[in-house]
Every structure is written in structure tokens, then in C-alpha cells.
Amino acid sequence: FIINMKGLIIINLILFTVICMFFYCSNKFNKKNNEIVLYKSLNMKEIDKMDFNYFKDNHGDREVYVTFSKSNSIDTNTIFEKVKLSHYLNKMIKDIRWYFKTEDCYDFLNIIGIKKEIMDTFNKYINKDEVMYKEKNIALYDCSFFMGGKGSTTGWHCDMDDLAFLYVAEGKKRIRIVSNEYDENMYERKIFTAGAKWGEIDFKNIDYEKFPKFKDAKVNTYILEKGDCILIPKRWWHCVENLEDTIGFTYKAYRWDYYYYHVPFELLRRYWYMLKGYAIADQYQCLNYN
Numbered sequence: 001f002i003i004n005m006k007g008l009i010i011i012n013l014i015l016f017t018v019i020c021m022f023f024y025c026s027n028k029f030n031k032k033n034n035e036i037v038l039y040k041s042l043n044m045k046e047i048d049k050m051d052f053n054y055f056k057d058n059h060g061d062r063e064v065y066v067t068f069s070k071s072n073s074i075d076t077n078t079i080f081e082k083v084k085l086s087h088y089l090n091k092m093i094k095d096i097r098w099y100f101k102t103e104d105c106y107d108f109l110n111i112i113g114i115k116k117e118i119m120d121t122f123n124k125y126i127n128k129d130e131v132m133y134k135e136k137n138i139a140l141y142d143c144s145f146f147m148g149g150k151g152s153t154t155g156w157h158c159d160m161d162d163l164a165f166l167y168v169a170e171g172k173k174r175i176r177i178v179s180n181e182y183d184e185n186m187y188e189r190k191i192f193t194a195g196a197k198w199g200e201i202d203f204k205n206i207d208y209e210k211f212p213k214f215k216d217a218k219v220n221t222y223i224l225e226k227g228d229c230i231l232i233p234k235r236w237w238h239c240v241e242n243l244e245d246t247i248g249f250t251y252k253a254y255r256w257d258y259y260y261y262h263v264p265f266e267l268l269r270r271y272w273y274m275l276k277g278y279a280i281a282d283q284y285q286c287l288n289y290n
Contacts, residue, residue, distance in 0.1 A: 171246025
């Protein structure tokens with residue numbers, strides 16, 4: 001019995017040490033890129049050619065999924081409408097509630113065969129900051145696409161992505177960014193969405209009586225015009241509003257360290273949210289986009 005007790009104590013000490021080391025290294029990694037980087041007039045001409053006319057002329061007959069997106073809605077737990085891209089561009093884009101967003105499992109850019117070209121272009125222009133971005137340290141690249149009319153929005157949320165660069169190919173965006181040190185001020189919704197957390201606050205109609213802590217959050221506001229790009233630090237809160245009809249791309253680069261510390265964290269986060277009785281939003285991941 002004494003030997004078993006000693007063995008149990010040793011095992012617990014080892015587990016405790018491993019867990020502590022994991023959270024220490026994870027916290028150290030998360031602090032590696034905790035600054036906003038603005039690239040004014042990056043002007044990636046290879047991507048800028050992919051304007052509204054390009055998509056209408058080359059892919060107008062293709063059916064796409066359009067997201068019902070308000071300034072306080074959750075993109076992964078909402079309504080989706082399947083329409084032809086030309087219909088969206090000719091009619092639906094005028095309704096600010098409908099936003100054509102494609103990322104994660106809905107890989108529109110790959111479907112139409114231009115994703116690799118876009119990622120190669122980003123890599124060509126972005127790979128200049130050797131402190132945070134070294135090509136040999138990148139395990140995986142990805143890219144998202146956003147097409148919306150003037151006034152369309154994406155509400156407050158924070159992504160679990162590693163290095164995420166938002167680029168405006170046409171139009172103009174206003175982006176507001178809040179450091180994750182203000183997590184308690186952002187009023188996270190009681191719902192699990194893979195790879196992101198969403199806030200309750202409607203940034204266009206803020207109810208300070210309902211969300212008083214938001215007053216203390218430091219909000220960084222940027223206007224991104226055609227050719228501008230911005231690095232959004234991982235797990236920082238942000239919301240976006242299109243000030244004109246706009247096309248944007250988000251380039252995502254995942255360092256090897258990200259997988260060591262992100263995957264276990266996401267699994268634990270999902271399990272923890274389930275224990276707390278939060279809703280689990282898998283609707284977006286389960287849609288058939290083919």
C-alpha cells in the first residue's frame with residue numbers, strides 16, 4: 001500500500017509538472033505576436049485584379065453560400081442562403097445583412113482554383129518580418145475570402161488562428177481591435193464555436209447598461225483602404241464594418257508551435273464549455289458545400 005501511494009504521488013507530481021510546463025510554454029508562445037502590424041499600401045497587384053468584375057465575369061454562374069450576418073451575430077451559428085454569385089452581386093449585396101464569407105470547411109477559393117495563387121502572393125509580400133514570420137517555421141498556410149456590400153458587418157469575435165493578415169483588395173473597411181487582456185470586458189457568448197469566441201455586444205448599438213465593463217476596454221480602430229493589410233494578433237477581439245462594397249482576403253500562417261499548444265487547448269475548451277452547459281455550434285461545419 002505504501003509503495004502504491006508513493007507511486008501515485010510520483011505520477012501526480014509528473015502530471016502536474018507536465019501540465020504546468022504546457023501552460024507556461026503555451027503562454028510564452030501566445031506572447032510572441034501580441035502587437036498589431038499595419039501594412040499601408042501593400043498593393044498586391046496579383047490579388048487586386050480579383051475585383052468585383054473578376055468574380056462576376058468568371059464565376060457569376062457558380063452557386064455560393066451567403067451568410068446572414070449582423071453586427072452582433074455569430075457566423076458559425078446563423079442562416080445560410082444558397083444562391084448564384086451573380087444574384088448576390090446584383091441584388092443581395094445591397095442588403096447589409098447578407099455577407100459572402102468563405103473560410104474553414106467552406107473553401108470557395110480552392111473550389112474555383114485560385115487559392116494557391118493567392119497564398120503564394122501573400123507569402124511573397126508578407127514574408128519580410130523575420131522576427132515573427134520565418135518561412136521554415138510555418139507548418140501550414142490557409143486563406144479566407146470576404147465579399148460584402150457597404151454597411152455589412154462581422155460582430156465582435158476573437159479567432160484562435162496563429163498569424164492572420166487581413167488584406168483589402170477592393171473597397172474600404174473599418175476594423176476595431178481589442179487586446180485579449182480585456183477578455184472579461186467583451187462578454188463572451190455562452191456557445192462553443194470551433195476556432196473562435198464570439199461576444200454579445202452589438203458594436204453598432206452598444207448597450208452600456210447591459211455591458212458596463214466594455215467602457216474600460218481599449219479599442220484600436222483602423223481604416224483599411226484598397227491595398228492595405230493588417231496583422232490581427234491571435235486571440236485578440238475584433239469586429240469589422242465595410243464602408244464601401246468591399247472584397248477582402250485573410251491570409252493565415254500557422255507555425256509549428258501553434259499545433260503543440262492550440263489543439264490540446266481547443267479540446268479542453270470544448271470539453272469545459274460542455275461541462276458548463278454551453279451550446280455547441282456545429283452547423284457551419286456540417287453544411288455540404290459541394
